[in-house]
Amino acid sequence: MNTTGIRALDATTFDAIRGSTRDGDERRAEAEARALLGFLSEPGDVVLGRAVAAVGARATVDLIVDGAGPSDLASALGRDGDATSIQQAVQAFKRWQPRLDDGEFARSLVQAARVGARLVVPGDAEWPWRLDDLGAAAPLGLWVRGRPGALAEAEAAISLVGARAATGYGQHVTAEASAGLVDRGFAIISGGAYGIDGTAHRAALASDGTTIAFLAGGIDRYYPSGHETLLSRIAETGAVYSEVACGTSPSKWRFLQRNRLIAATGDATVVLEAGLRSGSLNTASHATDLGRPLGAVPGPVTSPASAGCHRLFRERDATCVVDAAQMAELASRIGTSIDARAVAGTGTAGDAGPTRPAAEPGPDGVRVLDALSTRSARSVDDIARLSGMSPGHVMAVLPGLEAEGLARRDVGGLWTRRVVRR
Structure with missing residues (x-):
């Protein structure tokens, strides 16, 4: 693969992915480069994130595909001669270079265009500004089906997560909370999975609210397959997002990395029901690492399905919340400044309210x-x-x-x- 491969992409296909021909040459090249880098890497690759922050996406593509060595990457990061940085660069090149395949990348873009997916990148009006808090671990771009600006436009958003093997109690609390939060103007964010996630999405849709799902695999194939109808409904009024390229299968690592996006895009995260091994505890961990308010719903002390929530009270200082009003109050504690929203490029200081x-x-x-x-x-x-x-x-x-x-x-x-x- 060489640097001309990405720039020789079919213009009609890429314009469809971007949603218009509004991009100038510089903006288009930046979006193309981010699409390629996302194809080459796994989610949360901080070495790649630091490189893009230091020299830009296009220059990073040049370093990777033009045969530059690890020392060149370390130099671009401003750490020339740093043995640790060079070793990190060596490992990074080993991760990226096996995926240098023009044909596979082009097929991924064609598949994205076929399902009507859009590519949103930082600097776009539709970019979810809350993701910038992830720093070098922020996604290079997002693939979206539905309304590309659904999340960026949400003035208030809350992440509701929990176990796949939800009990009737957990589903009841989730449905009531999701509907009540929609009534208070919140967009509902979750992961599209069975159990608590699906209940949160359905209740939001039933209340005519906006709900957003983040997937761990490519959005050309909805996962889980049993939620294909639900995810299609979400895309009709809200949005389904993924940071990985179309054709990418979900994996345990990608689920764990997907969770950071759920935590980052909510003004708060609430775990409604979770066992001790529930993946939603990973989302809770990301939320606290980001400084987002964390809430959990208590359950019967004899219920293994609520043991994870009780653990969050002990180990993560989670706030006990029992209804939509308390969850909305929790979300109001986020320390995002008005100026930070303006700097993110998605609005002005006056837009934050x-x-x-x-x-x-x-x-x-x-x-x-x-x-x-x-x-x-x-x-x-x-x-x-x-x-x-x-x-x-x-x-x-x-x-x-x-x-x-x-x-x-x-x-x-x-x-x-x-x-x-x-």
Whole structure:
């Protein structure tokens, strides 16, 4: 393989993957390079992440495919002559180079285009800015089926995870919590698996909410296969994401690495039911490592299905939460700054909104807020119709709500209600 291989890709195929021809030459080359690097590597490869951060994706591709040696990679990382860094580079090249196959990479992209997958990379408006907290372990790009901006647009998101072998108790608590969180404006994030994950997704869909699933394998083949219909429904209104290329099979390592994405993209993570060996405890570990609030739902002390949750109370200082209201309160503790959102390139400081209103709105403000939706942008005429007020009166009230962080005007003059965490 050489550096011309990726740049000789069929333009129509790659434009379909990117969703448009909006990319300039530089932006397109960056996206292509990230797609290739993601194909060559396993999730969470911090050596590759550091290289991309240091010299960029295109230069990293050149280092890998043009026959550069480990010392060149170490030099690019600013650690020339560092024996440890050179040894890490040696091992990295051994991981990457066996996957240098133009044909396989091209087939992966064709398969992505066939299923309607999109490639989202850092710097895109659709990029989930919360992932940047992973640093060098952040994904190079994300493959998505559904609404590419579903996660980036979510002002409040919470990760609900738990055991595959869920009990009736765990499923009941999960369904109630997911529906209640949707009512409070939260997007529901989970892993699309059987048990707690599937229950959380279904309850969110039943409540007309946004739900997001992260998969451990390529999104050209939904896994588990028994959830193909569920994952298709998720993609209709929300999104299904994966950081691995189409054609990649799920594996234990990829599941464990997938869990860091679930933890990173939620304002908090809640484990609703888990045994001592549940993979959801790994997600909880990622959440605490990232400084995300962690909650767990208690169960009967005699139930092995809740032993993992009880362990989180003892060993991870998890907060005990029992309903949607407590979970929403937990999520409000996240220490993400407004400025960090602006730096991530997905909004401005004004887009983040305050944690609570400066003052309670008056009667007219309450009527206008009741006519607004957190999910659907509405025109002044629609708001006037729903609130029973005149358009002129509505236009007089909206700027005050916007100043208090309770409403937001979108492109085109449409308005949405903003989520206020209490």
